[in-house]
Amino acid sequence: MTTLLSVQDLAVARGLRTLEGVSFALAEGQAIILRGPNGLGKTTLLRTLAGLQPVAAGQVVHEPSALAYAGHADGLKSALSVTENLRFWAGVFGRTEVGPAIERMNLSNLAARPAHMLSAGQKRRLGLARLLVTGRKVWLLDEPTVSLDTQSVALFAGVLRDHLGAGGAALIATHIDLGLPEGRILDLTPFRADPARKAPRGDGPVGFNEAFA
Template identity: 65%
Template sequence: MTLSATNLTLARGGVPVLTGFSFTLAPGAALILRGPNGAGKTTLLRTIAGLQPALEGEITGAEDRIAYAAHADGLKAMLSVSENLTFWARVFGHDDITAALDAYRLHPLADRLAGTLSAGQKRRLGLSRLLVTGCPVWVLDEPTVSLDTEAVGMFAAAVRAHLGRGGSALIATHIDLGLEAEVLDITPFRAKTTARVGASDEAFL
């Protein structure tokens, strides 16, 4: 199923950030979002993931199909690497975490408490959770933060494999991941006004 957004108008804290924004993302495809800091990439991804409402426009193909990875790694510090992955796998009705451990070379860290990992290791673990969700659409906000060059390669390989299985990925990033993907600059869709239009999204911040 294609994920699509049509004529979205979005606000953050009641202040418009994007207007008239549309895209389509087919199975097996990736879409890279570009734009300067503060342009509205995070607001857009949060809206697509269902974490805050759009002021206007329509989103289709997102229902219960999205795995969202934001700036926080979403880990339980007092659980081990394998326990964190098992927890999330069971949330989504699965048990096997082998593919996630393999993709990010986490086997040597499997028994380490997540709270004792380095920033890069925590990021690898956080991203590996995508592989245990079974969700076909990955929505990713600056996923390579804290990753070294080798780990960026692991991430890119995981995305390619996901696309090869018919999944799709919407990624906000400033770096070249070496993926075959459409690149969309959101800058032309930045709102022209900064006048507050309400606070309907503030409960989601």
């Protein structure tokens, strides 16, 4: 299997270092589930891998244009319809086709509805549908099932399994069992950094929209 993402002795920080010594490899068809207590640094790790903040130490290797990150925010333009939002994001990634994503995330009956008229769960499904228009192989997902009901969680789990079956991969911070036979657990607790260790100068929040990259 081809390795799509390799992480070696990685340290990440937001202010002070939060994690250090993190190493793993993610190959085609694989998913890694990130676990650990709130505030440990799961979101910081995902943001760092997505390029939204600098690496504090270590190495991250992946194919160019391999990663798509979906964070807590849905990243929607409220005045645009479901279809228009997806066309916008498809264009960002140099693509045009959005119909399959609308159908796969059960949004067909909402295709013409403005985003501001969607429920929280519908907005989340639309936010996750953006992954399907990126063409990216590696999905970095931060609590992707927030606001989803049980039926929608199962729907997204099916989408995720299809992505893995097509040779994609996923790194997921979640406490929800998505029923992924291809998934393995990575507990980040042993990688908690010494709180006395300071981050290198220049580390800190990045000033642009980090809902999706």
